[in-house]
Amino acid sequence: MSTFDVEPGNRWPGASFEEKSVWIQLASLVLALGGYFYVAGSMLGAGERALSPFAPLFVTAVVLMVVINIVGHVASAIASRPELRDERDRLIGWRAESASSWLLAIGIFAAISAMLCDFDNVWTAHVLLLALFFAELLRCVLQLLFYRRGV
Amino acid sequence: MAGPRPPKVVVHNRIRALRFAADEMTQAELAREVGVSRQTINAIEGGKYAPSLEVAFRMARVFDVPLGHVFQCEIDGEPHRL
Numbered sequence: 001m002s003t004f005d006v007e008p009g010n011r012w013p014g015a016s017f018e019e020k021s022v023w024i025q026l027a028s029l030v031l032a033l034g035g036y037f038y039v040a041g042s043m044l045g046a047g048e049r050a051l052s053p054f055a056p057l058f059v060t061a062v063v064l065m066v067v068i069n070i071v072g073h074v075a076s077a078i079a080s081r082p083e084l085r086d087e088r089d090r091l092i093g094w095r096a097e098s099a100s101s102w103l104l105a106i107g108i109f110a111a112i113s114a115m116l117c118d119f120d121n122v123w124t125a126h127v128l129l130l131a132l133f134f135a136e137l138l139r140c141v142l143q144l145l146f147y148r149r150g151v
Numbered sequence: 152m153a154g155p156r157p158p159k160v161v162v163h164n165r166i167r168a169l170r171f172a173a174d175e176m177t178q179a180e181l182a183r184e185v186g187v188s189r190q191t192i193n194a195i196e197g198g199k200y201a202p203s204l205e206v207a208f209r210m211a212r213v214f215d216v217p218l219g220h221v222f223q224c225e226i227d228g229e230p231h232r233l
Contacts (some may be wrong), residue, residue, distance in 0.1 A: 016190040086187040088200050147190075150199025 017082040018089040019147045024072030026140040028065045033133045036061035040126065051122050092151055096142035100135050107131015161225045166196045169214045169221065184213045 015023075039057055048054075076082070111128045170176040178196070182189040185206060194200035202210070211218045224231050 014190075016188040018188075019190070083182075083188040086191050087203055087206060088187065088191040088194060150194060150197075 015147070016089065017076060017080070018085055018092075019144070020076045021073060022140050022143045022147070024069060024076065026137070026144070027072065028068035029133065029136055029140065031068060032061045032065035033129075035064070037130070037133065044122070044126070049120050049122055051125060054122070054125075088151070092143055092146040095146060095151060096139045099142055100138035103138055104131050104135035107135070158227045162198070162201055163223045163225070164196065164198070164221055165223070166192070166210065166221060169216065173214055181210070181213060185209045 036057060040054055043053065043057075107128055107130065110131070111124045114124045114127055166181075170178070170181060178192045179189045182192045185192070186209065187202075187206060191200065191202075195202050195206075207218060207222060211221050214221065219232065
């Protein structure tokens with residue numbers, strides 16, 4: 001028996017459940033929020049300045065994100081038995097979070113500036129959402145990088 | 152003004168050899184005993200992750216050896232006795 005044998009039935013032996021979870025989060029972010037920004041961008045480009053027409057689109061994106069996360073995590077748990085989060089997962093999570101939080105801070109600062117400069121609410125809301133999107137995207141990418149390259 | 156340069160510490164380990172000696176214990180089995188994921192054992196073995204003292208001591212206990220038999224370190228290129 002090889003000393004590198006893994007759990008029987010684990011079809012994705014190189015990644016822990018936590019790492020697979022980050023991949024699922026990244027996919028849900030790109031598909032759901034990426035799709036939202038694609039459509040919202042064309043609406044903004046067409047001159048839409050009210051916030052309410054964006055609400056159904058936003059709700060759809062959030063529901064899609066939740067569905068992708070649930071389906072992805074259930075599939076991942078079926079493919080291999082999930083392990084508990086250990087100290088390495090926590091350290092990687094903390095490092096990625098602290099290295100990506102500045103993006104969210106910049107977005108909040110930009111949104112406050114937009115409010116002070118009397119920009120339309122639609123711009124303020126989208127600057128905030130865009131900052132959240134990019135901060136989460138960066139967090140996921142950094143986490144995956146730390147999992148592969150080490151911490 | 153910057154202070155003196157901290158010494159460079161490189162940590163090595165003998166986990167793979169110890170697993171072989173322990174009846175060819177798999178990474179998954181060691182992970183279960185220590186309470187971390189198999190990927191974490193793989194990362195420690197490959198020098199990609201330095202575990203906490205708690206996990207290091209748990210490993211030493213699994214192999215029933217002193218901590219210095221599991222982990223060794225070099226400080227500024229000189230072997231350091233744990």
